[in-house]
Amino acid sequence: MHEKTLAEQSKALAAGEISSVELTQHYLGRIETLDPQFNSYITVTGDQALEAARQADARRAAGDFNALTGIPLAHKDLFCTEGVRTSCGSKILDNFIAPYESTVTANFRDAGAIMLGKTNMDEFAMGSSNENSFYGAVKNPWDIKAIPGGSSGGSAACIAAQLAAGATGTDTGGSIRQPASMCGITGIKPTYGRVSRWGMIAYASSLDQAGPMTRTAEDAAMMLNVMAGFDPKDSTCINKEVPDYTADLDKPLDGLKIGLPKEFFAEGLDSGVEQVVRDAIREYEKLGATIKEVSLPNAALSLPAYYVIAPAEASTNLSRFDGVRFGYRCENPKNLEDLYKRSRSEGFGEEVQRRILVGTYALSSGYYDAYYRKAQQIRRLVREDFTKALSEVDVLMGPNAPTPAFDLGANTKDPVSMYLQDIYTISLNLAGLPGMSVPAGFVNGRPVGLQIIGRDFDEARLLNIGHKFQQVTDWHLQSPTGLTA
Amino acid sequence: MAWEAVIGLEIHVQLATKTKIFSGASTAFGAAPNTQACAVDLGLPGVLPxxxxxxxxxxxxxxxxIDAEINKINAFERKNYFYPDLPKGYQTTQLERPIVGAGHVDIMLDDGSSKSVRIHHAHLEEDAGKSLHEDFQGMSGIDLNRAGTPLIEIVTEPDMSNAKEAVAFAKKLHSIVTTLGICDGEMSQGSMRFDVNVSVRPKGESKLGTRTETKNLNSFRFMERAINKEIERQIDLIEDGGTVIQETRLYNGDTDEARSMRSKEEANDYRYFPCPDLLPVVIEDSLLDKLRGEMPEMPDAKKARFIRDLGLGEYDAEILSGDQTTAAYFEATAKTSGDAKLAANWVMGELSKSLNQNEIAISNSPVTAEMLGGLILRIKDNTISGKIAKQVFEALWNGEGKDADEVIEKKGLKQVTDTGAIETMIDEVLAANAQQVDNYRAAPVEKRGKMIGFFVGQCMKASKGKANPGMVNQILKKKLEG
Known part of the structure; x- marks a missing residue:
């Protein structure tokens, strides 16, 4: 059953070939047996999952169901889930039981989907390797010496290891696309404002966006159908009709104009990764697409701009973790200042503290204009670059990350080399545009994905383009060895 | 040396919305601690405004x-600082693009002249919670009911030069926000809180002195005292060779003491930046038009109308237009009685005196505007004299009748206007005071005017005040002159 895609499981449930309880039990068993080596889950909610599965089976029996009713899913541990620990990968929230439900997980719950548990992640979504988790690093199911990518590393790994057919992720600077690429799965970051951020613990509010992580584009379309939509509880959520993302999956790609940003194929890109990406683009030519080189002249400025804006927003978003009302509180505080300092110093990990310091500095009196304001100006230029390029072509394609998954520990000493992992993904977050990664090949046995970038609200188009590729390739169907259980 | 003070105010006005500025929690005052704070107000992870x-x-x-420009695009920023009653670690407020731009509030000074106080801007923001330090041994309590209550912070230019002007301004502002119905005006509940910025300089000097800020004054009386005290302190300090340091001060109205809270060096770097969770606020012309149509008559316009249409003097009009409830009471009284001047005299005189003595708000007055208007009608049609009217008022105040007519009837206070009855009474009075009658008649004409008062008094006394004073005067004069 775990080899089946989400769409296939949905059909099996509809045909009565399997019950949600059986499917859920099957996954819970696999998680128990296999996950200790990957560490992709922080919390497994077995009892609640089985109870929800029983209800889902009853709903199906009563004829009250949709495509996701009874489907087990995993949620990144930064979506607040009522009554369940929501840690955000941090010691500071290790004891935090969310008293309310995020819109994304509530949408899945209401659709009758089952939550298997909460997946591991870089603390507060800050990281590109999933090594910054209070709950330990996640290992790549394709090679347990390798990182799974981050920050949605747990979600990516649990799909690759077939410990769920679908998972939620979030993407602030590449946190869905880069781990999807490194774990050989499909992931899409929707347009900023397409999915509600209510109940998603914020890293950088103007960049954060939730999306599905699955094996296939079709599965991602099915999940996005449930996730997307206007939410009056999120002022940045956009009130725009949600199409049926599965409707146009099979649309032919004849005449599709693909742009290759030359800056995405410049120095620093691993030759193996480049080969995989160029091969994938050749497949699209076979499917009737034409290729054109385009330019994003300010792309190189994205990285420094992002590492001002994101830490700046994070530095104030994370002020609420102060040891006063919830979360970790230091032992025997001497006074208020001691309570603040020690609770935060002991509760936050090193990378989170580094970004809070960077962000605090960037917003400080006397530095604001040089850093934050300048970064916002760059952000507008980056957006203009994309708008211009996407007026010449329908979509852009390129790599997600400069290298395949690297070894655990390889980049932990040098934050800047770690930040360079995001060089092809973060410009998209700055521009607010949708982007997707689909499995496109391997380099030394480690998966590499193709990044596809679209115009605002072009998610259906991206999913169509991904799906057509998956009709003629089988990279997405391959699975790591040693997963039998 | 002669000194002059320069005063500017910052006023926090709690808006009378039902729910908070960024959440659906209630803003009602007085609930048990932390019962009116939802996930958003508590700053839980993942919540959004x-x-x-x-x-x-x-x-x-x-x-x-206040005749201000409205900024059609305005935006919220985060003001970052740590404090236990600030759940998110930042206050959502407006800095670079406030909703209300420059305007003005006009006040009347003691000498009857008027002064325009310029408003620099007013911005929207959320209130913080409350820290309670008294009730917990060795700990502080936090009540987040107030967290997220909508405020406008109004910032004036330093246009006031003494405590009286500042208080006149504060009262006028109170009148404006209560007339608009945007604030309940309950100062004791913190609905309006004043921060006063005070500096002094030698008279004639144009450069401003170093200012201090005294925070959170919540009564006009405390404000006046705190300002006077601070002006005095600064002058004494400078005259003794010291310098004023820029600092934030606290004034305790109960002990009439002020102390330093923090100096400028200890001030936070608030790291303001645009709140990424909120879009800029765009105000459409259609909304402005709609709200213009809903505007009530403002105090200044009301004052002008009282002068123009009701014939009131400047001073009476100013007093009666200042407070929404008082103005409504006065207008109702004037309407019932058909005599605005008498209505003004009674509202500002007898009624105001009784309300003050008993510490009762005009909205709870036992004598309603209709009762007072009815009473004035009886003065006008000579049923009672002005003096008896005060007795009737007192009886109405004490609940001894549903209206003036009932009291007059019950107590038999109807004025005696029967010429025969009055003549008989006068004859008796003159007979009983033969000596004074002789003195009167012997006196030179110019002194008689004063002397007649004695006989009027005796007659009124004999009639228990019920005799029509005009008739008594007239008949007395005739009889004495013989």
């Missing part, structure tokens, strides 16, 4: 009420 449209409307109305 949604702007309360009613708060925006109220801020706009304030801007329209």
């Amino acid at each position: 949604v702007l309360n449209a009613e708060a925006v409307n109220m801020a706009i109305k304030f801007g329209l009420g």
